[in-house]
Amino acid sequence: MLKMNKEEGFTGLEAAIVLIAFVVVAAVFSYVVLGAGFFTTQKSQEVIYTSVDQASSSVEILGDVYGLADDPASPTYIDVIRFTVGLTSGGSAVDFGSTTLTFSDAENVSKLNLQNVVAYENADTIVDSGKWAVVLVKNDDETDLLLENQEQFVIKANPIDDIGANEAFHLDLRPAVGTSYTIIRTAPAKINGVNTLY
Numbered sequence: 001m002l003k004m005n006k007e008e009g010f011t012g013l014e015a016a017i018v019l020i021a022f023v024v025v026a027a028v029f030s031y032v033v034l035g036a037g038f039f040t041t042q043k044s045q046e047v048i049y050t051s052v053d054q055a056s057s058s059v060e061i062l063g064d065v066y067g068l069a070d071d072p073a074s075p076t077y078i079d080v081i082r083f084t085v086g087l088t089s090g091g092s093a094v095d096f097g098s099t100t101l102t103f104s105d106a107e108n109v110s111k112l113n114l115q116n117v118v119a120y121e122n123a124d125t126i127v128d129s130g131k132w133a134v135v136l137v138k139n140d141d142e143t144d145l146l147l148e149n150q151e152q153f154v155i156k157a158n159p160i161d162d163i164g165a166n167e168a169f170h171l172d173l174r175p176a177v178g179t180s181y182t183i184i185r186t187a188p189a190k191i192n193g194v195n196t197l198y
Contacts, residue, residue, distance in 0.1 A: 058091030059173060059181045062152055065197045067163060067185075072193035078163035080127060081171060081197070083183065084138075086152045096153060097145040098176040101132045103159035105169045110160050119143040123154050132157040163187050 065083040069075030087094065101112040112132045119134035121143060127133045134145055136154035147153055163169055167187045174180040185197035 058087050058094050058178050059085050059147070059175065060088050061181075061183065062086045065183055065185050067187060067191075067195040067197050068156075069191055069193050069195070070162070075191045075193055077165075077191060078187050078195060079158065081157045081159070081163075081183075081185075082123075082135075082154065084152050084154050085147065085173070087147060087149060092177075093149070094147045094175045094178070095145060096134055096147055096175075100174045101157055102172040102174070103157065103161070103169065104172070105161055105163070105167060108161050112157055112159065117145070119145055119153065125156070127156045127158040129158050130160045165189050165191055 062084045065081065067078035068080040068082055070077055070079040097114070097117060103110050103112055110130065112130060115127055115131040115133040119137045121136065123136045125133060125135040127135070133156055134153045135156050137143055138152035138154065140148070140151045157171060159169075159171075165187055166189055169185060169187075171183040171185075172180050173183070187197065188195050
């Protein structure tokens, strides 16, 4: 008995099914690959932004750093360091409530404690020994310790160690996020009531 094989129609249907299967598998595969690529790109972007925030300092010194003598009438040593800080251009806000200040000279290193959780409103505020404080906020009516755009904080630091004539010291500001900012200054040869430190 003679068998007739006519599979032209079946072959066309089979080719269509295989084509559709390939298209579906390719679509699923490309979706997975694109999703993984987008996820990797997003994570890389987060790492870059976090690294930039951690590596760059948002704080800068505005103007001079001053050393205030123990007794303005007959000064013998510098008792208090006063300076003004602001944000760098494009810098993010810095919380001075969680910022640490460290004083160091040739002999000692000491951490200064925050004297108040809110900023004072008077630059003549007395700061206790071993402490620091934001004594005045410029360009803003608030007295919180969040340094924001266009604000300026006047800071007084009263280290435990007295700063004598010609004595060099470091004052390290370390915010909770970002790198520290170090102030390196030397007292003048003759101590006055108010001294500009270089």
